[in-house]
Amino acid sequence: MNFHLHINLSFLFFVIILFDFVKAICYEHPDPFNYFHVERIPCSYTNNSSQQDPQTSQKAPINYDENMFNITFHCDNKDLVLCDKAKKTFEIAGQIISETLILNTKINVNATFIDLCETDKERCKNTPFRRIMGAAGPARSIILRDDDGVDRLYPQSLVKQFRFKQHPEYGEFDIRARFNSKIDYWFIEDNSTIGKNQIDFLYVVLHEFIHGLGFLSAWNDKIHKALTPKILSNNLIIKNDNNSIENLYIFNGFIEKVFDKYIYFKSTNERLSDVITPQLQKFSPKKTFSIYEEIYNYFKESSEYYVAQYLYKLACKPSTLIFKSHDKKNITLETSLNPFSRSSLNHLQFSTYTRTKDFLMRPGVVAGRSIQYQLDKSGDYSGGPIGPQLKLILETLGYATRDHPLPYKPSPIYSINV
Ligand SMILES: [Zn+2]
Secondary structure, rough: OOOHHHHHHHHHHHHHHHHHHHHHOOEEEOOOOOOOOOOOOOOOOEEEOOOOOOOOOOOOOOOOOOEEEEEEEEOOOOOHHHHHHHHHHHHHHHHHHEEEEEEEEEEEEEEEEHHHHHHHHHHOOOOOHHHHOOOEOOOOEEEOOOOOOOOEEEEEEHHHHHHOOEEOOOOOOEEEEEEEOOOOEEEEEEEHOOOOEEEHHHHHHHHHHHHHOOOOOOEEEEEOOOOEEEEEEEEEEEEEEOEEEEEEEEEEEEEEEEHHEEEEEOOOOEEEEHHOHHHHOOOOOOOOOOHHHHHHHHHOOOOOOHHHHHHHHHHHOOOOOEOOOOOOOOOEEOOOOOOOOOOOOOOOOOHOOOOOOOOOOOOOOOOOOOOOHHHHHHOOOOOOOOOOOHHHHHHHHEOOOOOOOOOOEEEOOOOOOO
16 A cells, blocks of 8 residues: 555545544344344434423323333234234233333334244244244444443433433334244133143233343354454445445444443452453454454454453353342343353343243243243232343333332433544
């Protein structure tokens, strides 16, 4: 590269990066089955005078009975009765969450109930009740600044509840949910006992809605037996002399999700955000990459890689990592799976929470076991399927409840400094 060209490139770097950093704080998740695939969305700040800060303005009366979930439902099944039962289940799930949380802004769900075996024959080879069932997740994540000075990804459903006077542009939907209609589901209104191979559809929908509300970790094994949060990258578009366009990626740090702010080592009571993430952030490749995945490969050669390997080993041992709630309760995360899977860290430990009131967010759904069965086994609890520990987790993330009406609130970022 000659000197003249180098100057030109530096100039391009400067112009494009500035433009990007001010706008790129929103990430769209188009596919709930592949939550880690994200698309950066430019979202500028909108001044919404009708939305008042609930902590400084006069409180509007809250109707606790109102269903705060707007379900946009799509069903491709010819069985209209089945479609109707599925739609009602989405509404019941929204109602249950609305009765537990104090939601001040409606949550918009794009829910589809379709034949996933048609498009994904491979994952339908299993017996009917072990087929791919469905998934849901936030439709959009937005970067906010936490009180420890760290920027993290927040699900749009939660960002809306903060009612910032100025907020990043919202997408149409807060949660995207897709469920396979080719599963032997059991519905409450069937008025029958659940069959041993049947799946309680309400159980699945509730579980997935909770993920959509932000019960999700960014820690993942994208390399090989090494855990890192998501890599943030910026695109650099270079127009060559022959008018061809080159798309390059620049490493822009690792980013955690709001859930990760509260993950601690059980044995030392140290927070991952304090002792692991800052070490990983020392990784600073002074180069551009032609594909995003190349950044992970380059990281593998770095001196920070051993930190990610250390965490991987720990996350494959039972009872090592916990979620610490706002009232300092230790809630055990699923770290029994070896190798690490997408279920690890994104759920409560199966063995610890089976036969407890916090059964809902264990990994997997057991066939032949309805929500009512689980509730009967775990003793009386007025909160229904959203157990006491799960309620604490949602409160800690920033959702208000009657027991915790003024939750923690992060700050919006009007421009990102890197
Ligand atoms: Zn799950």
